[in-house]
Amino acid sequence: GAGVSQSPSNKVTEKGKDVELRCDPISGHTALYWYRQRLGQGLEFLIYFQGNSAPDKSGLPSDRFSAERTGESVSTLTIQRTQQEDSAVYLCASSLAEGSEQYFGPGTRLTVT
C-alpha cells in the first residue's frame, strides 16, 4: 500500500517568507508526527497528533512554527518568517496507534537563503 507522502520534496525560500509543508499519512494511521533533522544531526521531535486529541506541541522550537491536522488525514506544518537556522529536512511519520512503530515519509528539504 501507499506509504507516507510529503510535499514538496524540496523548498528554497528567502529569509522572512512563510512556508507550508504537507504530509499525507498512511491510510488508517491515527498518529502523526513531525520531526526536524539538521544536516548531520539526529531527529528532533516537533509535534504529535493522535486522533482528535489535542496535539503535543512540546517540541516546536518557537511560535513561528505551527501545525494542523484535520481528523486522521493530511497535516500541514507552517513556518512563519523563516530564518536560516530553519534550514533542515522536515520529516513526517505516522503510526497505526499511539506508541506503535512509526513509518517515515521521504521528507521535505527546506533551504532558507
Place this chain on the structure above:
Amino acid sequence: QKEVEQNSGPLSVPEGAIASLNCTYSDRGSQSFFWYRQYSGKSPELIMFIYSNGDKEDGRFTAQLNKASQYVSLLIRDSQPSDSATYLCAVRGSNYKLTFGKGTLLTVNP
C-alpha cells in the same frame, strides 16, 4: 530528560563480518524499542522492533534487549556494503513518544 545514547561511530567492519550496534536508554519505564536504518540523504526506515527481553531474529538482523541493564543492541551478520548507513535506535518511553538516539554510522568495507 529521557535520553537514548548511541556511539556515533563511525563503526567500520569488513564485508562478511558481524556488525554490533549498541544503544542505552535512561527511562526504566520504556516498553518498546526500534531500530531504523537511514541511508545518506534518505529518511529513516524501520528494520526491527523488540518488546521483550532476549533476542529477536529477522534474517541477518538480530535485536537484543536487556531491560535490567537498559540496553538494546542490533547485530548484523554477514555484513554487506549495502548495509553501510546510519542506524538509529528509538525507544518508546512510559508515554507514547519515541525518543531517538543520534545514530551510529556503519561502514562495511568490501
